[in-house]
Amino acid sequence: MHRKTIHEIRDLLRKKEVTAVEVTENSLKRINEIDDKLGAFVSIEADKALEAAREVDKKLQAGETLPDLAGIPMALKDNMCMKGTISTCSSRMMEGFLSPYDATVVERLKANGAVIVGKANMDEFAMGSSTETSAFKLTKNPYDLERVPGGSSGGSAASVAAGEVYYSLGSDTGGSIRQPASLCGLVGFKPTYGRVSRYGLVAFASSLDQIGPFTKDVEDCAIVMNTLAGHDPMDSTSAKVEVPDYTKFLTKDIRGMRIGMPKEYFGEGVPEDMRKCMMEAIDVLKSLGAEIKEISLPLSEYALAVYYILASSEASSNLARFDGIRYGYRAKEFTDAIDIYVKSRTEGFGDEVKRRIMLGTYALSAGYYDAYYKKALRVRTRIINEYKEAFKEVDVIVSPTSPSVAFKFGEKTANPLEMYLSDIYTVPVNIAGVPGVSVPAGFIKGLPAGLQFIGNYFEEGTLLKVAHAFEQATDHHKVRPTI
Amino acid sequence: MAVTIKDVEYVAKLARLEFNEQQMQKFTQDLNGILGYVEKLSEVDTEGVEISIHPFPMFNALREDIVRPSLDREEALLNAPEKEDNLFKVPKVIE
Amino acid sequence: MKYEAIIGLEVHVELATKTKMYCSCTTEFGGDTNNHCCPVCLGLPGSLPVLNKEAVNYAIKAGLALNCTINKETYMARKNYFYPDCPKNYQITQDETPLCTDGYIEVAGEDGEKKIRIHRIHIEEDTGKGFHRVDGSYYDFNRAGVPLIEIVSSPDMRTPQEAKEYLEKLKAILQYVGVSDCKMEEGSLRCDANVSIRPEGSEEFGVKVEIKNMNSFRAVEKAIEYEIKRQIKAVENGEDIVQETRRWDESRLETVSMRSKEHAHDYRYFPDADIISLSVDDEWINRVKESLPELPEQKKTRYVKELGLPEYDAMILTMSKSLAAFFEACVAEGGNPKEVSNWMMGELLRTLNDKMLEIDDVKFRPADLVKLIELINKGTISGTIAKKVFKEMFETGNNPEKIVEEKGMVQVSDEGAIIEIINKVLDENPQSVIDFKNGKTKAMAL
Numbered sequence A: 001m002h003r004k005t006i007h008e009i010r011d012l013l014r015k016k017e018v019t020a021v022e023v024t025e026n027s028l029k030r031i032n033e034i035d036d037k038l039g040a041f042v043s044i045e046a047d048k049a050l051e052a053a054r055e056v057d058k059k060l061q062a063g064e065t066l067p068d069l070a071g072i073p074m075a076l077k078d079n080m081c082m083k084g085t086i087s088t089c090s091s092r093m094m095e096g097f098l099s100p101y102d103a104t105v106v107e108r109l110k111a112n113g114a115v116i117v118g119k120a121n122m123d124e125f126a127m128g129s130s131t132e133t134s135a136f137k138l139t140k141n142p143y144d145l146e147r148v149p150g151g152s153s154g155g156s157a158a159s160v161a162a163g164e165v166y167y168s169l170g171s172d173t174g175g176s177i178r179q180p181a182s183l184c185g186l187v188g189f190k191p192t193y194g195r196v197s198r199y200g201l202v203a204f205a206s207s208l209d210q211i212g213p214f215t216k217d218v219e220d221c222a223i224v225m226n227t228l229a230g231h232d233p234m235d236s237t238s239a240k241v242e243v244p245d246y247t248k249f250l251t252k253d254i255r256g257m258r259i260g261m262p263k264e265y266f267g268e269g270v271p272e273d274m275r276k277c278m279m280e281a282i283d284v285l286k287s288l289g290a291e292i293k294e295i296s297l298p299l300s301e302y303a304l305a306v307y308y309i310l311a312s313s314e315a316s317s318n319l320a321r322f323d324g325i326r327y328g329y330r331a332k333e334f335t336d337a338i339d340i341y342v343k344s345r346t347e348g349f350g351d352e353v354k355r356r357i358m359l360g361t362y363a364l365s366a367g368y369y370d371a372y373y374k375k376a377l378r379v380r381t382r383i384i385n386e387y388k389e390a391f392k393e394v395d396v397i398v399s400p401t402s403p404s405v406a407f408k409f410g411e412k413t414a415n416p417l418e419m420y421l422s423d424i425y426t427v428p429v430n431i432a433g434v435p436g437v438s439v440p441a442g443f444i445k446g447l448p449a450g451l452q453f454i455g456n457y458f459e460e461g462t463l464l465k466v467a468h469a470f471e472q473a474t475d476h477h478k479v480r481p482t483i
Numbered sequence B: 001m002a003v004t005i006k007d008v009e010y011v012a013k014l015a016r017l018e019f020n021e022q023q024m025q026k027f028t029q030d031l032n033g034i035l036g037y038v039e040k041l042s043e044v045d046t047e048g049v050e051i052s053i054h055p056f057p058m059f060n061a062l063r064e065d066i067v068r069p070s071l072d073r074e075e076a077l078l079n080a081p082e083k084e085d086n087l088f089k090v091p092k093v094i095e
Numbered sequence C: 001m002k003y004e005a006i007i008g009l010e011v012h013v014e015l016a017t018k019t020k021m022y023c024s025c026t027t028e029f030g031g032d033t034n035n036h037c038c039p040v041c042l043g044l045p046g047s048l049p050v051l052n053k054e055a056v057n058y059a060i061k062a063g064l065a066l067n068c069t070i071n072k073e074t075y076m077a078r079k080n081y082f083y084p085d086c087p088k089n090y091q092i093t094q095d096e097t098p099l100c101t102d103g104y105i106e107v108a109g110e111d112g113e114k115k116i117r118i119h120r121i122h123i124e125e126d127t128g129k130g131f132h133r134v135d136g137s138y139y140d141f142n143r144a145g146v147p148l149i150e151i152v153s154s155p156d157m158r159t160p161q162e163a164k165e166y167l168e169k170l171k172a173i174l175q176y177v178g179v180s181d182c183k184m185e186e187g188s189l190r191c192d193a194n195v196s197i198r199p200e201g202s203e204e205f206g207v208k209v210e211i212k213n214m215n216s217f218r219a220v221e222k223a224i225e226y227e228i229k230r231q232i233k234a235v236e237n238g239e240d241i242v243q244e245t246r247r248w249d250e251s252r253l254e255t256v257s258m259r260s261k262e263h264a265h266d267y268r269y270f271p272d273a274d275i276i277s278l279s280v281d282d283e284w285i286n287r288v289k290e291s292l293p294e295l296p297e298q299k300k301t302r303y304v305k306e307l308g309l310p311e312y313d314a315m316i317l318t319m320s321k322s323l324a325a326f327f328e329a330c331v332a333e334g335g336n337p338k339e340v341s342n343w344m345m346g347e348l349l350r351t352l353n354d355k356m357l358e359i360d361d362v363k364f365r366p367a368d369l370v371k372l373i374e375l376i377n378k379g380t381i382s383g384t385i386a387k388k389v390f391k392e393m394f395e396t397g398n399n400p401e402k403i404v405e406e407k408g409m410v411q412v413s414d415e416g417a418i419i420e421i422i423n424k425v426l427d428e429n430p431q432s433v434i435d436f437k438n439g440k441t442k443a444m445a446l
């Protein structure tokens, strides 16, 4: 049963072939069996999950027609607040933090009868591309336990790929949903900035963060997006743009669709086997009647530099609230009030978080603000304009999701810059704020590789349409790891 | 614009972080590495280009001035490392 | 050598909104500690601020009333600093793009009317409150996130008196438009002063010293006065003025240097991406403009032109919104403006002054004062008795007819005598009017 998709389980529930409690117990059992090896979860909420499942069963028995997600087990990345449960962001700093409120996405999930079984491991405060910066544990790639699941939403990705839950939520600031989806053979979706409420998502970079789903196929992705998307008065950056029914876009017909292939995304940085995999995928798109156009996005080269300035600067300020006064870790020994901050923060944050706080603080400090922060905001404007221009020519843009498949633990931890380069194809999408999706595109030496589609603002439907057509023409999404 | 150990010390103070000398050196090196990479932004002509705080212009998401319930006091103080008399406490230090 | 002082004021005013700047918690005082808090104003992880529309309206109102330009496109910024009363360890404020700029207030300077320019007005949020006890510090976040505007003047004031007049005028205007109750004693109006000196005739500015912790208008005046003297003395002794922040010590009547706890501030202002930009179009500005009530200047002119009051009376009566409201209520009840004005400026203000009360504390109704005047005019009571009746009215809040009836007060029928007595009353009490003008009366609560 754990190999099934959301829509398959939904149908079984509606046909009363299984109950929500059975599905949930099965999920909990699977977690119990494999999570010691996999390390996807930092906390499990078995009682709350079963309670939610029982509610769903009651309604099902009463003959109610329930939302698609009702009764289906899922996981939240541990940077999303859920009332009465612990959210840690995989940091010592937030160990034991009990949220007194629900994130808006959690409210929406609950209202749809979702069964939230636990919180998934992540890079500390979502800073990383391998989930190795988690203060608590390593999460393994279900395809190869010696390799990373990607990050920062590594736990969310691994939990779905390994069949512990049927879908999960991640957050994507520079690729943190799409890259682990690519490395774990899943569909990972980053909506347009403002499409999904950020209220209750512990902020990393306020102008880049978006919540999105991990699912086994595109239909599931559309189903989850139907629940997540929409305006939220609690988040001023949430857009008042109408939400269509995303499942309506899954027509498999992409004849005449103009797909842009930016030459910069298929350049020297792409290893030969990855390029081969991508070109095969592009042939599939051609065979489906899409029109492939070579385009150029020359400013994408600067997106990573813009990203590291903006994301780190925003993070340095967003993470200032962790000071040991109102919540979170407080050092045991200190000499005065200022020292409480210094000791608590020094002991509570890990190295990567400190590195970003330092970089961001430096970039905002007197004398450097214009040269770094403001400059980055101006280059951002040019990158945005470049995308807007591109979308006059094409309907979607295609690229590899990541330059590499899953790498080994420790392989990229020594040099921060090398780790940062994992996000080279995903970061521009966050800088421009457009939507992006990674879909399984094949395997390289037994490890999954993802294809990224990038869409125009609020054109999530078009993205899902092309992703679905591609997926349905291939079998990659049907493969499951053997764990 | 090479970052010196002194810069790192200053920034650490602003960020309320503390490092030993070895870490200081490592951070100086890391920051120089990253900022060296970031230096490439100077290649981009941004003369007369406006800043973009958000991916697209967004205006006026405002809230009506209507009171809604606050948290229960117990919930407000739920995660306090130390509290007394319904206040968050920061102890004075005995040296 | 003669020196000239350069004074600029930074005034923080709490806006009279029902809810906080970025969340829906009440701004009400009272109740328990930490009971008007939510994830947003506590700065809990994951929470997001949403700007209060009414707070923006109030800030625009203040800007218009203070003759400012309202800037069409502005964004909020973060001011980063660590302090235990600041829940997010940054304050959401405005930096490069204040909502209002380039306004002014006219004050009666030593050489006639003088314009004090207002450099900028921006919106921001208040912090929590710390209580310091022997064993540590304690924090209450009920005030955290309460909407504020900061009004920054240009360094246009030259004397402590001018500074005080500026504050009085500012307070009156803000009260008039109803954006704040401006109670300095309760902290809804706070003032910091920047003071420097230079030799008279010099064009350059001297080193600026910031003074904090002044809890009344009088304290502002005194502190500035003290600081000017201190700086002159220092310069004359060949000492350098240090750029620093000094605290006004009310008990010692001097400014004391606040030892800077850390190295120079580096607030790292940058745009707050959690809040989207603010766009105020002409339609919005006009809507606020139409909602503005009559301002003190306009009222004063009307009192002189339409009600025939002398310039001086009109100025006194329009100095506070409540006083003007009381006056206008009396006139609306059929009172003769000049007679009402005489009674208010004489007996009423003198009594308030003596008892350290404010006009809002008056128990009798405007109609009662009109009735009292009517009783005199009809010859029912004499001026001397009217004073006694007034005293009784003031103390009990009873209406004059009832008092006259109950106490069986003597009739005087000679109208001429009554008017004579009224005038005499006023002549005998010139001090109350002078005190009032000098702001000594609690009636003005300056």
Ligand SMILES: [Zn+2]
Pocket: B070, C020, C023, C024, C025, C036, C037, C038, C039, C040, C041, C042, C145
């Ligand atoms: Zn609140």
